[in-house]
Amino acid sequence: MKVRIDALTRVEGEGSLEVFLRNGRPESLRLSIYEPPRFIEGILRGKPYYVIPDITARICGICPVAYQMSGVQAVEDAFGVKIPEDVEKVRRLMYFGEWIQSHALHVFFLHLPDFFRVPSVLELSKVDRELVLAGMEIKRAGSLIIQTLGGRTSHPVSVVPGGFSHLPESLTSLKEVLEKALDKAMWATERLAELHFPELELSNVLFVSLLEEDYPILKGNIHLEGERISPRDFKDFFVEFEVPYSTAKHAMTKDGKVYVVGPLSRFNNAFERLSTLAREMATKVGLEPPVRNPYRSLLVRMIELVHSLERAVHMVREYRRPEVTRVKVVPKSSEGYGVSEAPRGILWHHYAFDEEGRILSADIVPPTSQNQRVMELVLWEFIRRQDSPTEELLRDQAEPIIRSFDPCISCATHFLRVNLKYA
């Protein structure tokens, strides 16, 4: 006997949840992702290195910039390209744009309806229009950053290995929009802090994120139980493996521990590196590391929104178009690694190239496949306590738990297992 949700809603991509019962009691569960594989890594093989930002962006419409940033950094790592500081700063700004639009989309459009027990943002707008409009304004600010720097919000066109194909002369038009959005984000954080967050705890789970000088976003080493792991050594510490019921892989640490990536991990590992306003706001709403309740990731995302907006306002004020927007990239036979903090957590790329810069192999580990294990674990924590779970219970209470991880299912289901063949 089983109960089942055929299609998860208000998440990116296609998945389902099944709970198997014995004598009415839950025996096991499966979070299965059935989005058809798209073979992106296979498609990349044989193609020239410069198609990486355009092709990998298409893995996900919500976080294309993350794919572009991890991708170009992997190319630059392979070919020994050093990016000027002012160009790297613009990359950060663009990435903040993506965090802002993606977090706002997730918080207000996809997740918030759960807390108000309504089915959609459209219904939510009838209950609390002011809150929805604030969410839209915040999201628009993020979109505007990406659009200004890259032409359009989804799959921007200016990001190339070596920098940007072109950058605008001035960003002053963004200033006011971002400042207003920052005000709205602070206002909304206080409002959302009043919501009811059911008790639930991630136990025996490691919080894994990047670490860099600032709150992690663009690059850095991977932080795992106090150790700092270089992107190059990722596969020595983490394993990906198939499960029979999902088109996306699961991941664990090499010694069999469950880990989580994303806002909770970043917040717990790098709280002191948040912007001043973000830290103040966290204190004000009573958030301090470690946050273990996945429902509270909604608030952590709001704190990251405040952080991103504050940083972005500052960057826009300071912006001067870099003298050189793009440095020369000369391909050679080599390998490269790139890792960055997508809105949902660390996103790792690895490529091997031939002497002309053609891709011999591609390996991409997205955040959602890393989080699948922990999602199942915490769902099981919840489900095993239920006497006779019904479909309604799954819909109303288990699905919101899944949503709290902001799964990006298209991302998780792009993969192709490759046997590395080096030239």
Add this chain to the structure above:
Amino acid sequence: MRVGVFKFSSCDGCQLAFFELEEELLTLSEVLSIDYFLEASSSNRWGKFDLVFVEGSVSTPEEEERIRRIRENSKFLVAIGACAVSGGIQSARNFQDFPELYSSVYSQRYDVNPHSKPISDFVRVDLEIRGCPINRESLREVVVALLHGRTPQLPSYPLCLECKRRGNPCVVVAYGLLCLGPVTVAGCGALCPSYKRGCYGCYGPVEKPDLQALLEGYRRLGLSEETLRELLQVSFNGYNKSIREWL
């Protein structure tokens, strides 16, 4: 008007255009009944639809069956974006050795078609919105036009016209870049040339793209036929009906 939004193999980027409408979406939802839209709502009703939007390509037997069922229940079907219109980035596999590609994937457990194909290979499509992804302006135009019972006005002319209107220098002439502008349909606002790169064709081909003429023209820049093929295959529209034979 009963509306449905459906997803097939894709990145979800085109559905986002609905969210990008923001306040307008709230207004539209007062005149439209959005009955089915998994990414936007937890309350979905299957039934007869007056208007459906389909994102994504058909790349599994299940998707073949599902698109037929949706068509049977829809009065007007709009394919949105490069995946639905041309097969999308995943159709780059159509030009590769699929058994080889698949055998390096997990253990043949999943029923996946060798080819990723446009919706129009399976059912009648009433209208196509181009782009990878589509933009909210064209989505708005289509929704508003259909609400008022008029024909939506979407560009059918080549990107070059749009690029000239924007006052860009031609990137082919000025920088010697390869640009698919002459055979690509307008609608994006000539983004790539505005960011000093050649158009890579993400809005797909104009109605009768003269690829041979494009190739002859580009030979002067030292472009080989092979390079043009490769460019078209990763244009996200390589399996569009009007270019796949040439490839």
